[in-house]
Amino acid sequence: MSEAKVVAEIKSDWPANTTRPDCAVISLEGVCREYAGRGDVVRALEDATFSIVAGEWVAITGPSGSGKSTLVNMLGCLDRPTRGELKIDNVDVASMSSTELDRFRAEKIGFIFQQFHLIPYLSAVENVMLAQYFHSMTDEKEAKAALDRVGLGHRTGHLPSELSGGEQQRVCIARALINNPPILLADEPTGNLDAANQAIVADLLKDLHRNGHTVVMVTHDPEMATLAQRRIALSHGKVFCHPVGGPIVTLRR
Amino acid sequence: MSEPSTPGQYHPASKLSLVRILRRSLVHRRARSISALVALTVSAGVATALLTLYADLDNKLHKEFRSFGANIVVTATANAVLPPDTLSKVQQAAGPAALTAPFAYAVATTDTGTSVVVSGTDFAAVRRLNSWWQVSNWPDPSGQPSPALLGQRAANFIGDEHSVKLTFASKSVTLNGTGRLKTGGDEDSRIYMPLEAFTAWTGVTPSVIEVQISGGTAAIDTALAQLKQALPGVQVQPVRQLVEGESRIVDRTHALMYAALLLIALTVGVSVLATLSASVLERRRDFALMKALGGTQIHLMSIFLFEALILALAGVFVGFVIGSAAAFAISEINFHTATLPRLSVMPLVLLLNLAIALLAAFFPARVLRGLQPAALLKGE
Numbered sequence: 001m002s003e004a005k006v007v008a009e010i011k012s013d014w015p016a017n018t019t020r021p022d023c024a025v026i027s028l029e030g031v032c033r034e035y036a037g038r039g040d041v042v043r044a045l046e047d048a049t050f051s052i053v054a055g056e057w058v059a060i061t062g063p064s065g066s067g068k069s070t071l072v073n074m075l076g077c078l079d080r081p082t083r084g085e086l087k088i089d090n091v092d093v094a095s096m097s098s099t100e101l102d103r104f105r106a107e108k109i110g111f112i113f114q115q116f117h118l119i120p121y122l123s124a125v126e127n128v129m130l131a132q133y134f135h136s137m138t139d140e141k142e143a144k145a146a147l148d149r150v151g152l153g154h155r156t157g158h159l160p161s162e163l164s165g166g167e168q169q170r171v172c173i174a175r176a177l178i179n180n181p182p183i184l185l186a187d188e189p190t191g192n193l194d195a196a197n198q199a200i201v202a203d204l205l206k207d208l209h210r211n212g213h214t215v216v217m218v219t220h221d222p223e224m225a226t227l228a229q230r231r232i233a234l235s236h237g238k239v240f241c242h243p244v245g246g247p248i249v250t251l252r253r
Numbered sequence: 254m255s256e257p258s259t260p261g262q263y264h265p266a267s268k269l270s271l272v273r274i275l276r277r278s279l280v281h282r283r284a285r286s287i288s289a290l291v292a293l294t295v296s297a298g299v300a301t302a303l304l305t306l307y308a309d310l311d312n313k314l315h316k317e318f319r320s321f322g323a324n325i326v327v328t329a330t331a332n333a334v335l336p337p338d339t340l341s342k343v344q345q346a347a348g349p350a351a352l353t354a355p356f357a358y359a360v361a362t363t364d365t366g367t368s369v370v371v372s373g374t375d376f377a378a379v380r381r382l383n384s385w386w387q388v389s390n391w392p393d394p395s396g397q398p399s400p401a402l403l404g405q406r407a408a409n410f411i412g413d414e415h416s417v418k419l420t421f422a423s424k425s426v427t428l429n430g431t432g433r434l435k436t437g438g439d440e441d442s443r444i445y446m447p448l449e450a451f452t453a454w455t456g457v458t459p460s461v462i463e464v465q466i467s468g469g470t471a472a473i474d475t476a477l478a479q480l481k482q483a484l485p486g487v488q489v490q491p492v493r494q495l496v497e498g499e500s501r502i503v504d505r506t507h508a509l510m511y512a513a514l515l516l517i518a519l520t521v522g523v524s525v526l527a528t529l530s531a532s533v534l535e536r537r538r539d540f541a542l543m544k545a546l547g548g549t550q551i552h553l554m555s556i557f558l559f560e561a562l563i564l565a566l567a568g569v570f571v572g573f574v575i576g577s578a579a580a581f582a583i584s585e586i587n588f589h590t591a592t593l594p595r596l597s598v599m600p601l602v603l604l605l606n607l608a609i610a611l612l613a614a615f616f617p618a619r620v621l622r623g624l625q626p627a628a629l630l631k632g633e
Contacts, residue, residue, distance in 0.1 A: 069627070073627035076545070076627075078544075078545060078626050078627040078630075079627050098550070099549055099550070102544065102547050102548065102549045102550075103547065103549070105545065105546075105547050106546065106547020106548075107547070111545055111546070113630055115630075117538065117542045117545075117630055119539050119542065119543075120281065120539075121277040121278050121280070121281030121282070122269075122274070122277055126269055126273075126277070129269040130269065130274075130543070130546060131546045131547070132269070133269050133270075133274075134543065134546045134547040134548045134549075134552060135546075135547055138268050138269040138270075140268070140269075175546075
């Protein structure tokens with residue numbers, strides 16, 4: 001089944017937007033993001049209203065150009081809405097200054113990137129410590145423990161170029177976890193991995209979710225999407241999702 | 254401090270600090286680091302060499318000009334001779350460092366019947382004063398009696414150079430030509446002999462005293478004023494061409510050195526700008542990641558600017574050593590004297606290199622300020 005067809009199905013079945021529950025760790029109310037185009041305004045995200053509660057695992061899906069990246073950038077405090085209210089951990093981030101946003105991001109968000117984004121001249125453990133460096137104090141023991149947790153306790157001193165793709169992604173996960181952020185934002189976490197490493201990363205995310213982490217995952221992979229409790233679909237900048245506590249969605253093939 | 258390249262042999266430090274991040278970054282991107290370091294070393298080296306030479310330039314140029322001879326001439330008024338105590342008064346007024354040489358002139362006839370200008374002088378004083386004269390063999394004061402120095406052209410009118418017979422007012426004298434003189438000027442047509450013997454022969458006393466003042470135009474002007482005051486009845490005049498020429502050349506050399514320094518600083522600035530810009534542009538994703546991890550603008554700027562600062566400082570130290578060596582060599586080749594390293598130029602070189610590095614860092618810093626981590630991390 002094509003993705004467009006899936007989205008069409010979702011649009012017919014799912015309610016557009018949902019109200020916000022009180023226990024939300026992320027909540028959006030009428031969030032819009034517009035960019036100045038050539039003579040006109042491009043609306044990348046329209047009137048998004050939904051919530052994600054603490055400990056939830058949510059998959060964000062949608063075709064290319066649907067607004068996924070825009071949404072994730074805002075959830076990750078890398079961008080701010082043009083209009084609307086975006087609260088993360090009950091703090092309205094839209095009104096924060098850039099410096100406040102940097103600080104907030106270091107404390108609240110753990111990023112897992114599709115392309116890993118490790119600093120090439122720092123070892124695995126130093127890459128993990130880099131997140132500590134920008135957060136507070138570096139602690140090698142803690143950083144090694146985080147690598148141990150993702151099964152890389154024996155590879156702490158290796159440079160990214162000496163690690164496989166799967167290992168690099170696990171370093172990226174360890175780095176996301178090191179400051180114990182309430183939200184893990186995974187952008188296509190298995191997009192660059194082979195099947196074996198996809199399974200390892202999927203298992204790690206399951207573990208993290210079981211341990212109470214809130215996981216917001218952007219994915220094109222239907223298999224990965226089924227691991228989430230709830231799915232938020234995007235189409236042409238519009239958000240479609242089940243309310244919090246709604247059914248786990250399984251794509252029909 | 255070396256970075257082991259064997260996989261698994263890389264041992265990270267227990268703490269991650271700015272210094273460690275900078276060191277790892279500079280070592281990992283060593284080609285880029287060396288490129289920036291070379292540019293900054295060149296600027297520091299050239300600045301050190303020019304400033305070291307510049308500091309010594311006045312002395313060296315004045316010394317060179319002194320080799321061209323007198324810069325002040327004391328002469329008697331028309332058809333007169335200088336008072337007998339003039340030479341001592343000149344030496345007293347001009348100071349002990351000044352070189353002086355008296356000259357007395359008479360027109361005599363050679364044994365071939367040709368008229369020739371004969372000058373009585375102090376050979377030892379002339380030798381010091383006119384070191385630029387090309388003399389085949391200076392007369393030895395303790396050697397044979399009645400020595401003479403024959404001008405290149407004057408020698409053509411002499412029958413026997415070792416027995417120069419001259420007649421002045423019916424009085425004859427025989428001189429022993431010890432060597433030839435070649436200056437390209439009037440001196441080539443003259444015969445020089447010791448002043449005492451000249452005065453005893455002709456009865457003519459000195460009418461000209463040539464004076465060489467060491468130092469620049471200011472020292473010459475001061476000496477001129479003092480001589481005029483001490484010698485009211487005689488003419489005291491600067492050798493205009495030499496004094497003004499010296500002043501002009503010194504000024505132009507200064508201007509040339511400033512211009513060269515500015516040009517080199519600009520060239521190096523552009524080169525460092527290109528290197529630092531490339532350094533930021535190729536690491537935009539690294540910086541974007543740091544921002545995503547919570548790095549503030551200050552964090553990012555400090556990493557980038559400290560990198561530029563480290564390279565600028567390293568450039569100053571390496572450049573100072575190379576520049577000092579270059580100044581030494583240039584001085585040795587051109588002025589035949591050594592110019593020792595001058596620590597006093599270090600602050601200026603440091604300032605210049607820091608200014609170049611900071612100005613060159615301005616554009617890349619703007620790139621950093623406008624960094625969009627979201628787009629960069631997505632690979633856009």
